[in-house]
């Protein structure tokens with residue numbers, strides 16, 4: 104499986120970090136996953152999911168390797184949930200769109216849940232506007248993270264995130280546009296930090312899904328199966344479809 108490589112460099116004179124990558128492997132992985140599971144996602148909704156996945160991968164490239172964040176964007180109009188999550192240890196990002204049973208909010212919001220071994224779970228809720236997932240992620244940084252970040256579309260599948268660090272050059276940071284971010288390797292002194300690989304993946308499989316269903320059913324396991332038909336279960340993280348049999 105091909106990987107989307109995110110390269111991270113310290114932009115020394117500006118006290119910022121630039122993360123950049125080409126995300127075709129993740130986006131093609133998503134397309135293949137949807138095809139494989141027989142899902143047809145409306146074009147506009149798919150566009151939101153694709154770029155929220157890109158932002159989610161960039162966010163994970165910016166965080167400690169064992170930190171995981173899940174973002175649920177609850178949109179008021181159109182009424183829709185877009186979910187993404189990632190895991191640097193396994194080099195995966197995944198997500199899905201929910202169009203059914205979505206609670207209508209008074210305003211659109213991004214709910215973030217961050218977990219890291221040895222740290223309490225962090226939750227934050229940020230009000231968002233518009234239909235640009237990159238702007239939603241920037242808003243999350245502005246409201247929930249200590250330092251701001253900006254995300255840019257550099258090319259067809261190339262994106263970059265510039266994150267401020269203490270003492271950052273705020274004028275330079277505010278003036279950045281896609282062309283200036285693309286020029287950074289030529290115009291600034293860079294200190295290489297890291298390269299991380301990501302692909303579209305969830306980690307769910309038939310055994311895990313069966314265990315989750317079994318645990319949540321408790322003593323009602325037998326009553327879940329009418330006429331001994333297998334249960335159709337959709338993964339809450341990636342919408343992969345599984346058929347769980349009564350007895351195996």
Ligand SMILES: [Zn+2]
Pocket residue numbers: 305306307338339340341342343
């Ligand atoms: Zn899954």
